[in-house]
Amino acid sequence: MGRRDFRPFLAPAEDFRSVNSNVGDPSEEQNVSSTLERPPRRTARLDQVVVRFAGDSGDGMQVTGDRFTTGSALFGNDLATLPNFPAEIRAPAGTLAGVSAFQVHIADHDITTPGDNPTVLVAMNPAALRANVGDLASGGTVILNSDAFDERALDKAGYASDPRSDGSMAAFAVYEVKMTSLTLEAVKPVGAKPRDAERSKNFFALGLISWLFSRPIEPTLAWIAERYAARPGVVEANTLAFKAGWNFGETAELFESAYEVPASKLDPGTYTNVTGNTALAWGLIAASVRSGLPLFLGSYPITPASDLLHELAKHKQFGVRTFQAEDEIAGAGAALGAAFGGSLAVTTTSGPGVDLKSETIGLAVSLELPLIVVDVQRGGPSTGLPTKTEQADLLHAMYGRHGEAPVPIIAAKTPAHCFEAAIEAARLAVTYRTPVFLLTDGYLANGSEPWRLPDVESLPVIQPDLAVAPNHVGPDGEEEFWPYLRDETTLARPWAVPGTAGLEHRIGGLEKSDGAGDVSYDPANHERMVRLRAAKIAGIAEAIPSLEVDDPDGAGLLMLGWGSTYGTIVAAARSLRAQGLRVARAHLMHLNPFPANLGEVLGRYAKVLIPEVNLGQLSRLVRAEYLIDAVSLTKVQGTPFKVSEIEEAAMLLLKEIEQ
Amino acid sequence: MTNVMSAPTTSRKDWATDQEVRWCPGCGDYSILAAMQFLLPELGVQRENTVFVSGIGCAARFPYYMNTYGMHSIHGRAPAIATGLAISRPDLDVWVVSGDGDALSIGGNHLLHALRRNVNITILMFNNQIYGLTKGQFSPTSEVGKITKSSPFGSLDRPFNPLSVAIGAEATFVARTHDMDRKHMMETFRRAHDHQGAAFVEIFQNCNVFNDGAFEHLTGRDQRAEMLIPLRHGEPIRFGADNQRGVVMGRDGTLELVDVASVGESALLIHDETRPDPGLAFLLSRLSGGVDRPTPIGVFRDVEVPDYGTLMASQLEEVRRRKGEGDLAALLRSGITWEVDGRSPTAAPGEG
Structure with missing residues (x-):
């Protein structure tokens, strides 16, 4: 294929700023490592770009995407990522089922989503192209590994004709690069077998894209050296492949120019790039430090929550005890046992694990002990889509237990927000002596964003307020400990841990008498206890912040979201406003109880739109609770909403309001 | 668990709660509760550092009657809950009270893994070979052919031998006692408590309502001498009213019951609780079964392995x-x- 102009990228729908792509405008030389050739180069400025790397699940696309992300973070861009990989570790090579992709959106300004449509697609084989090209923005760029486009591979991917020559990609700028053979040539000095040498081709691709977008190269070279330190041959091969990719961009004159996405004007501070799972694990450690309670995790491996177990297992210097249990039930059970003993107890899982833990969560409701239950939601029902995202466990968290068993529910809205959400879950669990659901999802868990690190001293302090003395005088004048004598304000019961002399007591799943906590089958007492437990959870509404509404123009339409739809809804609101439309938006972190002002907020708007990656679960709760005619926007494809999808739904409602 | 030897500072009544005990009159659970309440003052342990955790079933009401910390949890889950407590609070004495259905049926997985990990908990399994609290269905230790409400034509289930299960999981302490002998129970519980790591004790317990006399052929006053084989560490394994019978290793690798006179005392198997390999303890556990087969009693296995916590x-x-x-x-x-x-x-x- 002949040389074509490298055309400007389209801006993703979230942002209507003009694309500043001064192609041909020479700019300063980049600071490239001295080991690389440095001919004068031309760069053009872009304010944002969305790149998707796609290949076989064994091709190292997640690593490639992750390194590109880190390089961009260090460069100072704002960014958001969307990893997308199959459940199989190594699905058959070259098939659509085995395609693994990583999308990253980098910008010189504040962004909130990984982008609706990639503007650049790197495809390592025909299957990767076929599975992803449909998402590519019109006018976008395809960079493909032409070595992988033989007849057999095309056939495996289901192509009847070669897409490179059949005209099907006429709308895109297509660049063919012989990545495999160039990699093999580059790593020849290492002397590895071709099969092994070929494995470095993802670093060739990374080098090429790093050149194309003027990313700093030193962090990647340093990372390669550290990551593969145990295998010097691999360090050398990956380094050579990476540099070969970079130099290819520099010298091949395939591309008109390199591009630059300038650093974003972020708030001053120290930043790091975190995934939701890492931020959540750190939030739990922070809650342990800020409460003085030792952290205990009872867990069982499950996608996409296992990284929480992995991360917490690394940090034993904080006194973190991680217990990999025999099953989900034991993970929750052990955590509850540790809670009885005075630990900040956590169990982490995904939907199928919640099914199994439900019995223990019900016991925790009855025992009134603090327990944090983290559900990293994934596509269901049953095993469903283990590696794909969904928000369909809200009603499960809300109602998934027998009997009247209310629990507070908190949902994180962005990867970094998982940190704050974990601390808030711990605060509610400890303050109210209750199990708390903390909902995230696969998108938040594996997605990442730059995070301005908080001042540790500014984090909330959690008061365990453990019982140390008897709290009641018996009829004989003797001091006693009543485990179910409640705090008048919070209705929380005292938490007396074993080892405290004089406070020995028995608790269990049988109904207890109000106050004394003895087993009681008295009908009136049961009703009182059911209502007390409900009132305790409902009362949390008084201790959480009011719902804030972003409504600069006095809109008639409110977009109400929860969880990981945050970034998309924010982007949709910005886009609509940029078009002169008035729209309000609010995002719920607390889903049970709702903030006290939610009813009043909802009443202010003619229309309420609730986008959710499920079949309308929050919408159902809101309609039931507030008797308003909320409009549900739903999607269950294992992927987040696109900004355009929310915009379109909002525009329809705006038209209805006008009429 | 550590055993602090000192003069008792508590008495039986310090360990009893004011709750009315609600087991059926005549239930074997009463004597087990009494044995525990007599023993704890002797152990010199403190009430505030003692926790009883149970699941569901008749036996699981036990914590309500002990004036210590306690948790009556959910069916089968006590070993998991106790694991979390014991490994986060190594300073506590954690007891698990369970039954044959609770420990071996619904909670079988948790039992195996608590034993495998060698968590520092003491598990007492009241075996009455029946579901009592749900009013009389066959349990995982009921004999084949048992007629119950849920098996009117006879149970088809092959029963577990609880000690074989525990030894198969390489539990580091395994013992058996029965509800008709308080002294033996107290001694067995004491040994289990002194063991650092997971201790598993099967207690033959009579359910006089739904499975009365299930162990009468073994534990009845007139039967014990001929039907219970007392295991004593370092001694030849003998039993019988006149110690006339014994256990030898057969040529096919199984254990055989013999008349001592016919083989000579030197041929008898010497009991060694501390063998690291669980094989011989497993063979001893296989001697049980059937109404006419004598069964070993006492400590089968007591080996030192670092505990999980x-x-x-x-x-x-x-x-x-x-x-x-x-x-x-x-x-x-x-x-x-x-x-x-x-x-x-x-x-x-x-x-x-």
């Missing part, structure tokens, strides 16, 4: 020694970090 605590200490006490600010900076100064959009890479 201690290992976990040492690992925490070791990491702390290596990395220093956790520093939250440093944790947040443990990945790649960069500074944004607010004036220039250029960011400088740096490692935190």
Whole structure:
């Protein structure tokens, strides 16, 4: 294929700023490592770009995407990522089922989503192209590994004709690069077998894209050296492949120019790039430090929550005890046992694990002990889509237990927000002596964003307020400990841990008498206890912040979201406003109880739109609770909403309001 | 668990609660409760450091009657809950009270893994070979052919031998006692309590309502001498009213019951609780079964293996020694970090 102009990228729908792509405008030389050739180069400025790397699940696309992300973070861009990989570790090579992709959106300004449509697609084989090209923005760029486009591979991917020559990609700028053979040539000095040498081709691709977008190269070279330190041959091969990719961009004159996405004007501070799972694990450690309670995790491996177990297992210097249990039930059970003993107890899982833990969560409701239950939601029902995202466990968290068993529910809205959400879950669990659901999802868990690190001293302090003395005088004048004598304000019961002399007591799943906590089958007492437990959870509404509404123009339409739809809804609101439309938006972190002002907020708007990656679960709760005619926007494809999808739904409602 | 030997500072009544005991009159559970309440003062342990955790079933009401910390939890889950408590609080004495249905049916998995990990808990399994609280269905230890409400034509289930299960999981302490002999129970519980690691004790317990006399052929006053084989560490394994019978290793690798006179005392198997390999203890457990077969009683196995909670605590200490006490600010900076100064959009890479 002949040389074509490298055309400007389209801006993703979230942002209507003009694309500043001064192609041909020479700019300063980049600071490239001295080991690389440095001919004068031309760069053009872009304010944002969305790149998707796609290949076989064994091709190292997640690593490639992750390194590109880190390089961009260090460069100072704002960014958001969307990893997308199959459940199989190594699905058959070259098939659509085995395609693994990583999308990253980098910008010189504040962004909130990984982008609706990639503007650049790197495809390592025909299957990767076929599975992803449909998402590519019109006018976008395809960079493909032409070595992988033989007849057999095309056939495996289901192509009847070669897409490179059949005209099907006429709308895109297509660049063919012989990545495999160039990699093999580059790593020849290492002397590895071709099969092994070929494995470095993802670093060739990374080098090429790093050149194309003027990313700093030193962090990647340093990372390669550290990551593969145990295998010097691999360090050398990956380094050579990476540099070969970079130099290819520099010298091949395939591309008109390199591009630059300038650093974003972020708030001053120290930043790091975190995934939701890492931020959540750190939030739990922070809650342990800020409460003085030792952290205990009872867990069982499950996608996409296992990284929480992995991360917490690394940090034993904080006194973190991680217990990999025999099953989900034991993970929750052990955590509850540790809670009885005075630990900040956590169990982490995904939907199928919640099914199994439900019995223990019900016991925790009855025992009134603090327990944090983290559900990293994934596509269901049953095993469903283990590696794909969904928000369909809200009603499960809300109602998934027998009997009247209310629990507070908190949902994180962005990867970094998982940190704050974990601390808030711990605060509610400890303050109210209750199990708390903390909902995230696969998108938040594996997605990442730059995070301005908080001042540790500014984090909330959690008061365990453990019982140390008897709290009641018996009829004989003797001091006693009543485990179910409640705090008048919070209705929380005292938490007396074993080892405290004089406070020995028995608790269990049988109904207890109000106050004394003895087993009681008295009908009136049961009703009182059911209502007390409900009132305790409902009362949390008084201790959480009011719902804030972003409504600069006095809109008639409110977009109400929860969880990981945050970034998309924010982007949709910005886009609509940029078009002169008035729209309000609010995002719920607390889903049970709702903030006290939610009813009043909802009443202010003619229309309420609730986008959710499920079949309308929050919408159902809101309609039931507030008797308003909320409009549900739903999607269950294992992927987040696109900004355009929310915009379109909002525009329809705006038209209805006008009429 | 450590045994502090000192003069008792508590008495039986200190360990009893004011709750009315609600087992059926005549239930074997009463004598087990009494044995425990008599024993604890002798152990010199403190009420506030003692926790009883149970699941569901008749036996699981036990914690309500002990004036200690206690949790009556959910069916089968007591070993899991006790694991969390014991490994997060190695300073406590944690007892698990369970039954044959609770421990071996619905909670079988948790039992196996608590034993495998050697968690420092003492598990008492009341075996009455029946579901009592649900009013009389066959249990995982009921004999084949048992007629119950849920098996009107006879149970088809092959029963578990609880000790074979425990020894198969390589439990580090395994013993058996029965509800008709308080002294034997107290001695067995004491040994189990003294063991550091997971201890499993099967207690033959009579359910006089739904399975009365299930162990009468073994534990009845007139039967015991001929039907119970007392295991004593370091001694030849003998039994019978006149110690006339014994246990030898047969040529096919199984154990045989013999008349001592016919083989000579030197041929008898010497009981060794401390053998690291569980094979012989497993063979001893296989002697049980059927109404006419004598069954061993006492401590089958008592080996020293580091317990899980201690290992976990040492690992925490070791990491702390290596990395220093956790520093939250440093944790947040443990990945790649960069500074944004607010004036220039250029960011400088740096490692935190």
